[in-house]
Amino acid sequence: DAKTTQPPSMDCAEGRAANLPCNHSTISGNEYVYWYRQIHSQGPQYIIHGLKNNETNEMASLIITEDRKSSTLILPHATLRDTAVYYCIVRVPITGNQFYFGTGTSLTVIP
Amino acid sequence: GAVVSQHPSWVICKSGTSVKIECRSLDFQATTMFWYRQFPKQSLMLMATSNEGSKATYEQGVEKDKFLINHASLTLSTLTVTSAHPEDSSFYICSARWGPPSETQYFGPGTRLLVL
Numbered sequence: 001d002a003k004t005t006q007p008p009s010m011d012c013a014e015g016r017a018a019n020l021p022c023n024h025s026t027i028s029g030n031e032y033v034y035w036y037r038q039i040h041s042q043g044p045q046y047i048i049h050g051l052k053n054n055e056t057n058e059m060a061s062l063i064i065t066e067d068r069k070s071s072t073l074i075l076p077h078a079t080l081r082d083t084a085v086y087y088c089i090v091r092v093p094i095t096g097n098q099f100y101f102g103t104g105t106s107l108t109v110i111p
Numbered sequence: 112g113a114v115v116s117q118h119p120s121w122v123i124c125k126s127g128t129s130v131k132i133e134c135r136s137l138d139f140q141a142t143t144m145f146w147y148r149q150f151p152k153q154s155l156m157l158m159a160t161s162n163e164g165s166k167a168t169y170e171q172g173v174e175k176d177k178f179l180i181n182h183a184s185l186t187l188s189t190l191t192v193t194s195a196h197p198e199d200s201s202f203y204i205c206s207a208r209w210g211p212p213s214e215t216q217y218f219g220p221g222t223r224l225l226v227l
Contacts, residue, residue: 034215043115043204043218044155087154093214098145099206101155 003027004088009106012082018075020105022088025069030092033064034099035073037084037107044087044101047073078109114138115207117219124195125227132190132222134205140185141207145216146178149202161188195226 005023012018024033032051036044048055048062050071055062061074075082087104091097114137124130134144142163147155159180160168167180177199179191188207192199202223206216 036218038155041202041221041223043117043206043221046113046215046217049215097214098157098160099216100157101147103154 003090003100004102006086006088006102006105008103009108011108011110012075012078014080014109014111015077018078018082018107018109020073020075020086020088020107021070022073023070024088024090027068027090028092031090032093033062033068033071034089034091035060035062036087036089036101037082038087038104039081039084045084047086078107080109080111083107083109113207113209113215113217115205115217115219117203117205117222119222120220121223121225123225123227126196127194130192130195130224132192132203132205132224134188134190134207134219136186136207136217139207139209141188141209142185143208144182144188145206145208146180146188146190147204147206149204149221155204192224195224197226200224200226 034049035047038044048060050062064071085104085106087101116135118133144161146158149155157170158173161180161182163182169175182188202221204221206218209215
C-alpha cells in the first residue's frame with residue numbers, strides 16, 4: 001500500500017525548473033516524506049526527505065504543505081540526466097517499517 | 112558516503128541452476144538490508160528484509176525456499192535464487208538501511224537475471 005498519488009508522467013524543458021507533485025492525504029503525524037528516482041536500468045537514488053519543514057540539498061528542494069497532505073519536489077534547473085522515474089514515499093522512520101514503492105512519475109526532460 | 116554495491120551486475124543461467132547475488136554496504140555497517148524485484152515497466156516490489164545474524168523476513172507471496180537470504184556480516188547480504196526458472200528472470204535490487212533518525216535506505220545498482 002503505497003499511500004501516495006503521483007501523476008504518471010511529466011515533461012520539462014531543459015534548464016527549467018521541474019516541479020513534481022505528490023499527494024499523501026492520509027499521512028500521519030510521524031511519517032516522513034522521502035523522494036527517490038530511478039534512472040533506466042539502475043537502482044533507485046535517494047534525493048531528499050522531510051517531515052514538516054521545507055528542505056533543500058544539492059540535488060533538489062522539497063516543499064511540504066502546511067497540512068502535510070501534499071508535497072512538491074523541485075529540480076531547479078533540469079538537465080537531460082534528470083530524466084527518470086521519481087518516487088514519493090511516506091513512512092515512519094523506525095526499524096521494521098519498509099519502503100513500499102508506488103508507480104511514480106516518469107519525468108522526461110526535453111532538449 | 113552510503114554506497115551500496117551488488118555483484119554480479121548481469122547473470123545468465125540455465126533453468127534449474129542456482130544463482131547467488133551479493134549486496135555490500137561499502138562505507139557503513141548495515142544491520143538491515145532489503146531485497147527488491149522489478150519486472151519490466153513495473154515498480155519495485157519488496158521481497159524480503161535481511162537482518163544481520165537472524166532469519167530474513169519475507170513479504171507475503173515470496174517463497175522462502177526459493178529465495179534464500181543470508182546476512183552473515185554487517186556489510187554483506189546474499190540472495191540465492193534456487194532452481195531458477197525463466198519466470199524468475201528479473202531485475203533484483205538490494206538496499207541497506209542508513210541509521211537513525213531518518214532511516215533512509217540506499218540502493219545498490221541492481222542485478223539483471225536472465226534464466227534460459
